[in-house]
Amino acid sequence: MKNKEVVELLREIAEYLTIKGESRFKISAYERAAHTIENLSEPIEEIDAAGKLTSLPGVGKSIAEKIHEYLTTGRITYLEELKREIPREVFELMEVPGIGPKLAMRLYTELGVRSIDELEEAARQGRIRKMKRMGVKAEQKILRGIEIYKMDAGRVPLFTIRPLVLEMVSYLKEKTGIEKISPAGSFRRWREDVGDVDILVATDTEGDRVIELFSTADWVHEVLWKGDTKCSIVTPSGVQVDLRVVKTESWGAALQYFTGSKAHNIRLREIAISKGLKLNEYGLFREDTGKKIAGEREEDIYEALGLQYVPPELREDMGEIDAALRWDLPDLITQQDIKGDIHMHTTYSDGAGSIRDMAMKAKGMGYEWIVITDHAIGLGVVGGIDLGEWRRQLEEAKRVEKEVGIRIFVGIEANIMSDGSVMISHPDMDFVVGSIHSGLDGSRQKIMERYRKAIFSGLIDSIGHPTGRLLGGVRPPMDMDMDELLSMAKEKDIFMEINSYPNRLDLNGPNVFKAKNMGIKLYIGTDSHAPMQMENMVYGVHTARRGWAEKGDILNTLSADEIEALVGELKRKRASVSVSY
């Protein structure tokens, strides 16, 4: 499947066209086509082979030809011409905030600047102020931009910034008494990583005070700028946080606008135009009279456009607009639907809490049941349990179950070994999660062979953290074929895990979406190694929501009795597999 490669090439063309100063409509045409292909579930090769490329939204004759050329020859002549025309170094200059395609190209050609370091040197030497339509202020702005660029932490995983952002919101609410304060942007959409964070405040009179409070608090490493309605700061960890103050009459429109995504918003504004309306961050207006018809509440914006309200997690222009127009959005799973947690560790392996500690925490969270899955032997460093230890754990769990008053199922997290064998599985176990913990850098073929052997052995009930990735640049996903893995899971009727350890989120939203559409059942596992970590369920729930999951798609919503019945079935299935222990 070459969809990803095609998407990247189309985006690259768009970037080059931007620098060339081509019509912005031509540029967005390439971006739109890339977006369409990015969200395609079938291989682009098949669509091309069927001669159906131009039936894709945003793909016309010209782009279809370029895609076809790439798929048949491995290159796009048009892109190669662009590369010859425009030096690659210009892209680096555009990394600096305040420098766009035009200025980057001028700096390159007029001053011969080839890197950000050379740019800084040119600015310090006062060479920039001598350019046409540039001055001392513009030069200083570039130096400031370079400073911000150097401070920028880039995109960071959501979990690294979420606690601080929640603290900011509750601090401002508490100090000002203002209710309408909310994060927006990709943070509110629960993207797994965020660039900068937007916090929105609605107040008609206290804007100055809010900005003063925000810009002088402990979380400020540096104030980037401060005005009447906007303030930007950088946290000690290098994340930029923007605070925006809006009027209460525009709260809903602003929240909608700043939550994005950009593609989602563009679609909404197109719908507005088709109805003789205009949508911006202040409200929804009639084009003819300028009369405002919505703005104070976000829900009203969608309704006035004839759309069902779209939850933030779905606003990625991945089909949610069409579904909302049909009033046919999924009834997304919520935290309140969760009745239990599958996949957690105790002191029997590498967890920090006893069975009782974990049970008490689950009880406190209002759960009916938990499934404990300690590591099995075969995982060198962690010191997993063998069958004898597992039986002792089962005995203890039965005692704790009565004492705490919550159903405790005892499964195991079995290792899928380098040869694809499963270590260990037994018909008495309530649930067997199969996970790869070693050889994650193996070839795609090798990884898929391991998965295939493990799944078709009939010894495992689910796949844990399927890609093995760790967010924040710690570990990339394994080289694997997710579509093939899901097909195998479907064929053998096993479950897929949404691991909600915050640095995993594995499966992620798009893969949850795929699995759901294939009819594969999913569960959320916190993979907790301490009682507190069970609260990470919220990350799993929102990841599931980003994958359009409903209550019926997720095992955690079953009652204790329903889980017991399911576990009984799984045990019978495993017992029918002949294997020697």
Next chain:
DNA sequence: GCCGTTTTCGGCCCGACTGTTTTCAGTCG
């Protein structure tokens, strides 16, 4: 470059800010 139950040509999402300028282009979100 794409697209069309008003269109095969003339549109295409919206607004704020900034710096260097007398009317706007470039950049950003």
